[in-house]
Amino acid sequence: MNILLLGSGGRECAIAWKLSQSPQCSQLFIAPGNAGTSAYGTNIAMSILDFEAIKTFCLDNKIDILFPGGEDSLVAGIYDFFKSEADLKHIIVAGPSKEGAQLEGSKAFSKKFMHRHGIPTAAYQEFDESNFEEGLAYLEQHTTPIVLKADGLAAGKGVVITSDVAEAKEVFTSMIKESQFGDAGKKVVVEQFLTGLEVSVFGLTDGDNFVILPEAKDYKRIGEGDQGPNTGGMGAVSPVPFANDSFMQKVLERIVKPTVEGLKKESIIYQGIIFFGLIEVGGEPYVIEYNCRMGDPETEVVMPRLENDLVDLILKMNDKKLNEVTVKHNPKAACTVMLVSEGYPGDYAKGKVMTGLENVTESILFHAGTASKGTDIVSNGGRVIAVTSYGKDLKDALAKSYESITHIDFEGKNFRRDIGFEFI
Secondary structure (H helix, E strand, C coil): CEEEEEECCHHHHHHHHHHCCCCCCCEEEEEECCCCHHHCCEECCCCCCCHHHHHHHHHHCCCCEEEECCCHHHHCCHHHHHHHCCCCCCCEECCCCCCCCHHHHCHHHHHHHHHHCCCCECCEEEECHHHHHHHHHHHHHCCCCEEEEECCCCCCCCEEEECCHHHHHHHHHHHHCCCCCHHHHCCEEEEECCCCEEEEEEEEECCCCEEECCCEEECCEEECCCEEEECCCCEEEECCCCCCHHHHHHHHHHHHHHHHHHHHHCCCCCCEEEEEEEEEECCEEEEEEEECCCCCCCHHHHHHHECCCHHHHHHHHHCCCHHHCCCCECCCEEEEEEEECCCCCCCCCCCCEEECHHHCCCCEEEECCEEEECCEEEECCCEEEEEEEEECCHHHHHHHHHHHHCCCECCCCECCCCCCHHHC
């Protein structure tokens, strides 16, 4: 089968790595890809939001499966675009409809969905320009910490948590009045703060049935001990020790099943990944957020622990036969540590030459923000490369990743030295 994967990050590199292992994968194309994805397929210089260019490419190259790696093209409606075109509708799109993608595309939509279907989540209120003053008054009496979320997509940076009411009002004002996050922040969700450990759970649904992929925990803060501003993710571990059979049974019964059933009940077309961003509070799971795609850098540990053929899973999804599938998890632990550019998540330089990649033998390197420049591989983003290792346990896997990092160098290289700290 010919497959087109959309995206250019570490997530897409890990998905490309997995797809390329399938005997059912004839040709793999990645648009636009990065310096690492070219090892698994052919990079195509094409925008993930240029649907007409994607259409032409799919027809010219007899694409059988379109796999949108990230949320942008899904929220923009690529599934609907393909299914509305007579010459494209035979192509399998591994992702939900535009309406389904609103689980991620709108915090307010997802919150209302959870409340309709009795899915446990933090209490919240939503505000925009029309009730701005009411929002300021609400913040005045809100318990701290206060969680403020831009309603729309904000590249993983639209969430602010603060214990300072004055700061909360300032952020609230900058989101709505000063367009801090553009259109994404025109509506703001103010949410109850929940204290606990987070876990990412990934379901694949065909609209009727679902399977659960290996779980993971990621680390968003830039600094050790979860300090400093949020990033796109500094590392991840899998399995997650507290996500035991008892906890996961609660997740299935209280969250996953009601979500899939709720989508079906509301006639929302959803065939693809549902990412459940969860928090464990006193042994009970709550939904922090939904995403309509795999997480990053969680994918860089989930794909190595997924023993099933990913292409086969997609085909079973398309045939609505996921009830026939048993997902197999590699019993080994997998951990990833992200190397990032100096200054990230603020301003950072690109084009730094990377050396020593060929000396890494104990880990898998999933490129994120990299590019090829002549014979060199250079940094091309804030998050540059994910160093993933297997181990008999989390401690062993992390030790291998940190040892591999000593072989890699580029100017301004930065990383967290305490990934998995609460479990080691």
